[in-house]
Amino acid sequence: MTRSTGVGGPMIETSDLRRTFKTRAGTTEAVRGVDLTVGAGEIFGFLGPNGAGKTTTLRMLATLLSLTAGEATVAGADLRRQPQLVRQRIGYVPQGGSTDPAETGRGELVLQGRLYGMDRAAAQARAREVLATLDLEVAADRPTGTYSGGMRRRLDVGLGIVHRPAVLFLDEPTTGLDPQARARMWDEIARLRDGGTTVFLTTHYLEEADALADRLAIIDHGLIVAEGTADELKRQVAGDVVTLGIDGDQELILATVRRQAFVREASTEDELIRLYVDQGDTAVPHLLRVLDAAGLRARTITLARPSLDDVFLRQTGRSLREEPAA
Amino acid sequence: MTTIRDTWLIFRRSMILTIRQPIWIFMGLMQPILYLVLFGPLLNGAVKAAGTTTNAFNWFVPGLLIQVAMFGASFVGFGLVAELRYGVVERMRVTPMSRMAMLLGRSLRDVVILEAQAALMIVLAIPFGLSIDAAGALVTLALVALIGLVMAPLSYTAGLILRSEDALAPLLQGVVMPLLLLSGILLPMSVAPDWLRFLSSLNPLTHAADASRALFNGQWGDPEIVIGVGVTGVLAIAAVWIASRAFSRANA
Numbered sequence: 001m002t003r004s005t006g007v008g009g010p011m012i013e014t015s016d017l018r019r020t021f022k023t024r025a026g027t028t029e030a031v032r033g034v035d036l037t038v039g040a041g042e043i044f045g046f047l048g049p050n051g052a053g054k055t056t057t058l059r060m061l062a063t064l065l066s067l068t069a070g071e072a073t074v075a076g077a078d079l080r081r082q083p084q085l086v087r088q089r090i091g092y093v094p095q096g097g098s099t100d101p102a103e104t105g106r107g108e109l110v111l112q113g114r115l116y117g118m119d120r121a122a123a124q125a126r127a128r129e130v131l132a133t134l135d136l137e138v139a140a141d142r143p144t145g146t147y148s149g150g151m152r153r154r155l156d157v158g159l160g161i162v163h164r165p166a167v168l169f170l171d172e173p174t175t176g177l178d179p180q181a182r183a184r185m186w187d188e189i190a191r192l193r194d195g196g197t198t199v200f201l202t203t204h205y206l207e208e209a210d211a212l213a214d215r216l217a218i219i220d221h222g223l224i225v226a227e228g229t230a231d232e233l234k235r236q237v238a239g240d241v242v243t244l245g246i247d248g249d250q251e252l253i254l255a256t257v258r259r260q261a262f263v264r265e266a267s268t269e270d271e272l273i274r275l276y277v278d279q280g281d282t283a284v285p286h287l288l289r290v291l292d293a294a295g296l297r298a299r300t301i302t303l304a305r306p307s308l309d310d311v312f313l314r315q316t317g318r319s320l321r322e323e324p325a326a
Numbered sequence: 327m328t329t330i331r332d333t334w335l336i337f338r339r340s341m342i343l344t345i346r347q348p349i350w351i352f353m354g355l356m357q358p359i360l361y362l363v364l365f366g367p368l369l370n371g372a373v374k375a376a377g378t379t380t381n382a383f384n385w386f387v388p389g390l391l392i393q394v395a396m397f398g399a400s401f402v403g404f405g406l407v408a409e410l411r412y413g414v415v416e417r418m419r420v421t422p423m424s425r426m427a428m429l430l431g432r433s434l435r436d437v438v439i440l441e442a443q444a445a446l447m448i449v450l451a452i453p454f455g456l457s458i459d460a461a462g463a464l465v466t467l468a469l470v471a472l473i474g475l476v477m478a479p480l481s482y483t484a485g486l487i488l489r490s491e492d493a494l495a496p497l498l499q500g501v502v503m504p505l506l507l508l509s510g511i512l513l514p515m516s517v518a519p520d521w522l523r524f525l526s527s528l529n530p531l532t533h534a535a536d537a538s539r540a541l542f543n544g545q546w547g548d549p550e551i552v553i554g555v556g557v558t559g560v561l562a563i564a565a566v567w568i569a570s571r572a573f574s575r576a577n578a
Contacts, residue, residue, distance in 0.1 A: 062420055063419075063420065064416065064419060064420065084422050087420060087421060087422040088422050090420070091420075092417075092420040094413050094416050094417065096411075096413050097412060097413045098412070098413040098414060098416065098417035099412065099413070099414065099417075100343060100409065100412050100414050101412065102343050102346050102347060103339070103342075103343060107339075107342075111335060111339055112417075112421070114335050115332065115335065115418065115421045115422075115423045116421055116422065117328075117422070159417060
């Protein structure tokens, strides 16, 4: 058995991970061969539209779903053969919450510690520590049913880290939180990483992946379509993004701009034309001259560095922003 | 051993949370009391008409204990559906805790509540004229525990599979009502036509109720005691086995 718990080594490694579900309508291939490597001590962001296989992958890695095919090592333990060992070394924070509204925050934390094998004194001490870290001391002895959404989410994270896991899985950690609670959650997650915990999180907020993830992967239709740091992925999307609002024949305009050598890609989106260019600052004046010469007039023109949304659009053909929040 | 330790942890948690919502215990107690007060008196005439020599309460209360145990334990699946929705079950399944303990901890909580209800019913029935064989009553309480260990695990299994109160309610009604009607608890099967009596003899609950009556009346030689306790015990083992598999597999 390899115990790759040293900093820098892979903390999660999967090869050809697959999961199919049998339903009355037939078989659904939710995950169709996922290869991932997550290094120790990094925050790994897992992006994808709803139904892309994000949560299915996460649940497999957290021992909640059996693998249809493939192999995986999580925190140095074999997912298929040593699920108990995996469970001891990981924490998992599910999307929909994990606490009983009638139980107090402290009661949940102490029980969780004990389920991970701590004796009562150790579990109580650890619960105090976690409550202090997550700033939940005031509410510690109130039923969780009285907590605000942000507090309950922090308690969920607390339950995931009671046993100081090597890897923490977070499924949509900030969905449904207000901006203030979200910023706060980001701080907590970054702090966990700084403390040496490997964090694997799914999200459909691009800002979240951009702000938080050291590396990320995009999954679509059960397959990884891009993997790398946010900057690497943005660089794969050619240079800069110019968005033109132009009155007139869109096809003609597209054909005109596509003839220019500095335009790598052009596409239309609603009333707008989106261009990927090598160097935005020199491309814009050039572009205006070309349009002038063709007798076309730009109504609006914007220049932007590529965002993760551009990456996403390029890789999946869809904009993540159009997805309603799940 | 971790299973015993984890069972204790889950038992303790479930018990504390149940006591914090005493409305359910109260409702559980109201039902048998209503039967005793509003239904029991009717039986005096009916039981005499059936030719049974014992007084009506000595015939009725032992069966009622079995009925209350079956009813009470049948509906515990609703609590588990709520826990599934809160994400509590999933959170526990990610820990290395014993899967068997997830079942046993909750089931033992249910058994303790059933025992409290049964003991209260016996005490309340004494003024109505119930006479008790003390040793027999104690064995009956053990039988009540076994009934709990049959119905609670099965109810949990149904909850784990169906995951919704709306699906669980008709299933439970569909199972529990025929079991009750065929058990000879409400009226003696001695007044039933042959085909009904035959169906009743296939119902494990009939034998549990017969065993309970024999025990209360100190008829230790009655073979129904061994049959009732034996059948219920075997079913309890099977139910625990099925349910513990459901807990370790759920959703995998």
